[in-house]
Amino acid sequence: MQKPSIPKGTRDFLPHEMERRNYIFETIKSVFHSFGFRQIETPAMENLSTLTGKYGDEGDKLLFRILNSGDCLAKFTDEELLAKNSASFAAKACDRGLRYDLTVPFARFVVQHRNEITLPFRRYQIQPVWRADRPQKGRYREFFQCDADMIGSDSLLNEVELTQIIDTVFTKLGFPVRILLNNRKILTGIAEYIGHADKIIDITVAMDKTDKIGLDKVVEELKEREISDAAIEKLMPILRLSGGNREKIAVLREVLAESSTAIRGLDEVEFILDKLALTPLKNELELNLTLARGLDYYTGAIFEVKAVGVEMGSITGGGRYDNLTGVFGLDNISGVGISFGADRIYDVLNMLDLYPKESARGTQLLFINFGEKEVDAVLPVLNMLRMQGVRTELYPDAAKMKKQMSYADDLNIPFVAFVGTKELENGVVNIKDMKSGEQKDYPMDELVKLFL
Amino acid sequence: MQKPSIPKGTRDFLPHEMERRNYIFETIKSVFHSFGFRQIETPAMENLSTLTGKYGDEGDKLLFRILNSGDCLAKFTDEELLAKNSASFAAKACDRGLRYDLTVPFARFVVQHRNEITLPFRRYQIQPVWRADRPQKGRYREFFQCDADMIGSDSLLNEVELTQIIDTVFTKLGFPVRILLNNRKILTGIAEYIGHADKIIDITVAMDKTDKIGLDKVVEELKEREISDAAIEKLMPILRLSGGNREKIAVLREVLAESSTAIRGLDEVEFILDKLALTPLKNELELNLTLARGLDYYTGAIFEVKAVGVEMGSITGGGRYDNLTGVFGLDNISGVGISFGADRIYDVLNMLDLYPKESARGTQLLFINFGEKEVDAVLPVLNMLRMQGVRTELYPDAAKMKKQMSYADDLNIPFVAFVGTKELENGVVNIKDMKSGEQKDYPMDELVKLFL
Numbered sequence: 001m002q003k004p005s006i007p008k009g010t011r012d013f014l015p016h017e018m019e020r021r022n023y024i025f026e027t028i029k030s031v032f033h034s035f036g037f038r039q040i041e042t043p044a045m046e047n048l049s050t051l052t053g054k055y056g057d058e059g060d061k062l063l064f065r066i067l068n069s070g071d072c073l074a075k076f077t078d079e080e081l082l083a084k085n086s087a088s089f090a091a092k093a094c095d096r097g098l099r100y101d102l103t104v105p106f107a108r109f110v111v112q113h114r115n116e117i118t119l120p121f122r123r124y125q126i127q128p129v130w131r132a133d134r135p136q137k138g139r140y141r142e143f144f145q146c147d148a149d150m151i152g153s154d155s156l157l158n159e160v161e162l163t164q165i166i167d168t169v170f171t172k173l174g175f176p177v178r179i180l181l182n183n184r185k186i187l188t189g190i191a192e193y194i195g196h197a198d199k200i201i202d203i204t205v206a207m208d209k210t211d212k213i214g215l216d217k218v219v220e221e222l223k224e225r226e227i228s229d230a231a232i233e234k235l236m237p238i239l240r241l242s243g244g245n246r247e248k249i250a251v252l253r254e255v256l257a258e259s260s261t262a263i264r265g266l267d268e269v270e271f272i273l274d275k276l277a278l279t280p281l282k283n284e285l286e287l288n289l290t291l292a293r294g295l296d297y298y299t300g301a302i303f304e305v306k307a308v309g310v311e312m313g314s315i316t317g318g319g320r321y322d323n324l325t326g327v328f329g330l331d332n333i334s335g336v337g338i339s340f341g342a343d344r345i346y347d348v349l350n351m352l353d354l355y356p357k358e359s360a361r362g363t364q365l366l367f368i369n370f371g372e373k374e375v376d377a378v379l380p381v382l383n384m385l386r387m388q389g390v391r392t393e394l395y396p397d398a399a400k401m402k403k404q405m406s407y408a409d410d411l412n413i414p415f416v417a418f419v420g421t422k423e424l425e426n427g428v429v430n431i432k433d434m435k436s437g438e439q440k441d442y443p444m445d446e447l448v449k450l451f452l
Numbered sequence: 453m454q455k456p457s458i459p460k461g462t463r464d465f466l467p468h469e470m471e472r473r474n475y476i477f478e479t480i481k482s483v484f485h486s487f488g489f490r491q492i493e494t495p496a497m498e499n500l501s502t503l504t505g506k507y508g509d510e511g512d513k514l515l516f517r518i519l520n521s522g523d524c525l526a527k528f529t530d531e532e533l534l535a536k537n538s539a540s541f542a543a544k545a546c547d548r549g550l551r552y553d554l555t556v557p558f559a560r561f562v563v564q565h566r567n568e569i570t571l572p573f574r575r576y577q578i579q580p581v582w583r584a585d586r587p588q589k590g591r592y593r594e595f596f597q598c599d600a601d602m603i604g605s606d607s608l609l610n611e612v613e614l615t616q617i618i619d620t621v622f623t624k625l626g627f628p629v630r631i632l633l634n635n636r637k638i639l640t641g642i643a644e645y646i647g648h649a650d651k652i653i654d655i656t657v658a659m660d661k662t663d664k665i666g667l668d669k670v671v672e673e674l675k676e677r678e679i680s681d682a683a684i685e686k687l688m689p690i691l692r693l694s695g696g697n698r699e700k701i702a703v704l705r706e707v708l709a710e711s712s713t714a715i716r717g718l719d720e721v722e723f724i725l726d727k728l729a730l731t732p733l734k735n736e737l738e739l740n741l742t743l744a745r746g747l748d749y750y751t752g753a754i755f756e757v758k759a760v761g762v763e764m765g766s767i768t769g770g771g772r773y774d775n776l777t778g779v780f781g782l783d784n785i786s787g788v789g790i791s792f793g794a795d796r797i798y799d800v801l802n803m804l805d806l807y808p809k810e811s812a813r814g815t816q817l818l819f820i821n822f823g824e825k826e827v828d829a830v831l832p833v834l835n836m837l838r839m840q841g842v843r844t845e846l847y848p849d850a851a852k853m854k855k856q857m858s859y860a861d862d863l864n865i866p867f868v869a870f871v872g873t874k875e876l877e878n879g880v881v882n883i884k885d886m887k888s889g890e891q892k893d894y895p896m897d898e899l900v901k902l903f904l
Contacts, residue, residue, distance in 0.1 A: 003781070004502060004560040004563050004564045004780045004781075005499065005564065006494070006495055006497075006498065006499065006502075006560075006564070007495065007497050007498070007499055007547070007548050010495035010496075010497055011495060012492065012493070012494050012495070012561055012564070012565065013492060013493040013494075014492060014565060014568060014569070015490035015491060015492060015575070018490070018491040018492060018493060019491075022491070030841075033813050033843050034838040034841060034842070034843050034844070035838065035843075035845065036815040036818075036843060036844065036845035038467035038470070038813070038814065038863075039467060039470040039471075039474070039813075040464065040465060040466060040467060040470060041464070041465040041470060042458070042464050042465075043458055043459065043462035043463060043464070043594050044462075044496060044550075044580065044582070044594060045458075045459050045462055045516075045582075045593075045594065046458065046459070047457065047458065047459055050456060050458075061521070062521075064497075064518050064521070065518065065519045066516050066517065066518060066519070066550075067517045067518070067519045067542055067545065067546055069513070069514075069516070069584040070538070071538045072538045072541070072542070073533075073536040073537070073538045073541055074536065074538070076536070078534055081525075081533040081534065081536075082530055082533065082534070084525040084526065084528070084533075085525070086522070086523045086524045086525045086526070089524070089525055090519055090524070093519065094519055095459070096459050098496075098518075108456040108458075109464055111456050112456045112457065112458075112464070113464065113466060116466060117466070118859055118862040118863060120847075120848055120849075120859075122845070123467070128496065130496070130497075132521040141497075142495050142496060142497065150848070153848040153849055154849070155848035155849045157827065157846065157848045158848050160831075164835070168838075168839075275827075275828075275831060278828060278831045278832055279831055279832050279835040328456045329455070329456075361485050361490070361491075362490070363488040366488075375609065375727075376727075376730060379612075379727060379730045379731055380730055380731050383616070383731040386486040386487065386620075387620075389482075389486060390486065391485050391486050391487075391488060392486070392487075392488065393487065393488035393574070394609065395572075396572055396602070396605040396607035396609045396610050397572075397605055397606070397607045407570055407572075410570040411490075411570060
């Protein structure tokens, strides 16, 4: 007999895990709603023509492809098959693949439904994505993304609001984060200024190491990467950058005064800081030039969020992109978005044990089953409680008391109701508080009050 | 430039569609919760060894298979490839497939996690499933199932509660349904009694036609299907069956008195009716012997639900199965479950236009953007409203008034706020009720009350 299992890198979620995940999703959703975001969903399968070429060669390899139904080999010649070229075979044998992220399907969605949506469009989307990646701790082949994007508006107020959303979500979830902010235009300005426009990644990687390995070693590394002494000299004030956000901006404005691109980036950062100062954040916001995520597509602000005091990579990220939908033929749609990494946030909350103690969805009251006569009396009570929104169960079998009580224990049901011969005679329900152990009789019509 | 599209038989859901779907899912979930059901989720991909052979040959053909990653052709000999046998090719080139329903993954889940769950186990699961079926009106390749099952208990109280769940869900959704109930044991008893145990399907199909084509034609059909005259003679009282549930049961008890199987089935039906009589249903419950869904696996009660006055197939169905997990090596787990057809329920609600008029998630208040100075005054108000749970937006750009107002119209935002020079001076917010057209000034600190 086969021992059942699931594919590597995928997960089942048990009820107590679903409660925790739902808590995270509900928290994020409630914040999205308060900022006017509206939900969409897209199919798990997309045409491969939508997906391929959007994530680089590496990404293309990580797509899960669906074998065409029916006689999928019929259209191949003998020569094609004998060539045993798996990549070109897959390209011809598969028309569809599983969604790799939520951004490309969203871009496709916007173009396909452009006559049905009103710009600016604030959409959120919470769905699983699939990647044929090597599974490892914290990395799954099926995982959930929670994306919020506002498209069709260049206004920096959008960046301001996304920062507030991040701040509000983590405040509600109950752990402190550092919100890192950068701007692609500043990075571009730096690279231009030192005359190495092509080395922007090397420079950010080096800057990121200053704290860890010291300035001297960073200079060595830059030399190894063929950055000229003159350029390194010009870079020094930026490598030495420290202090608060405003101090950093002041230094950068001086050093990068010649680069109009950098100055525009600094103006953008300062605008965001100014607006946020009107309603101070609960979490720290840090201008961090080493933040270099998504340089392939981000054109303005870049966001990243780290949990304070927890060893964990980025738990949220995003940025401004100026041409989301160009690849599908619709130009000039600018947007800015963030993506909450639900699985990592779940791991952080598990480590810190920050879930609400009260289950919002679990059974509140279990009725013990004493047999048919007692059940007949309980059924109308059950019905009345449920109609009023109390989450309640009757144990389905007249099993031994011990078994029924251990069921209540296993499920963390806080109250147990006994309706036996004596209670039937007196027209009451005896309720046991499972935490304190106290037991008390209640008239039927006062029962509801216990749970509302 | 490619015109973007999605695979045949799949759908995007726009925000107004998501609102409607969420309303259905939330309604069903709230009822599940009130009956103590707990949510699980399983991965979209299952090992094909879990899926194949569970849905018959037809089902196997409808599975979406994922092509193995990497060099998927490497393990094939030239001969295997040149045979061009697509089925045996797929069996070797694909280890995983997309979930075809929620029942088989649930059975796999129960066996895999048997040491982590407590029996009796009440689980619900709301996830998409995928079938490579020919798409047509109301039939999709990706669609949602909402399943609730109770396993590990033989008690007929479970059937009673599932009937109550069906009744409560459709009462909440606001349209009347007919709940059809049958019992596999009665059908088996009938087939045995007339000496045609193998013809049970032919018999139910014929019975189903009595109303439409008349008794004479039904008898003709039964003869064509090689059912003997003697058997048909014995079947006549059952073909003529009419009246209320109790009358039908009385007739059947007489006719089928010799079949202990049938009598057990009738006892079960009567038990369910008796218990339900203690808390009367809002919808009609009908004993219907023509109901023959899932005869391959159902062993007791069989359920089906039809919307009254709407042309639509079954919108919910289910039944009792005695060996859910046997195929995965765990015997003697009995269960009973129902599945709500979310997509058909969605279609019915659309036809009847039964959605709540008030959006539970849409923006309640839009602030008009008059420029930077006014925005600076609005930002703290926005923040205060959002912190108190009001769903509110500021138009991100200082666009023309007409554009901003038509945005509010398009999104059905019920209130619009104006904070211009005059309002700034007076420290008020001018609110327009978009439905009545009325406009009124409110002090900042009285604003919240409008929305709570």
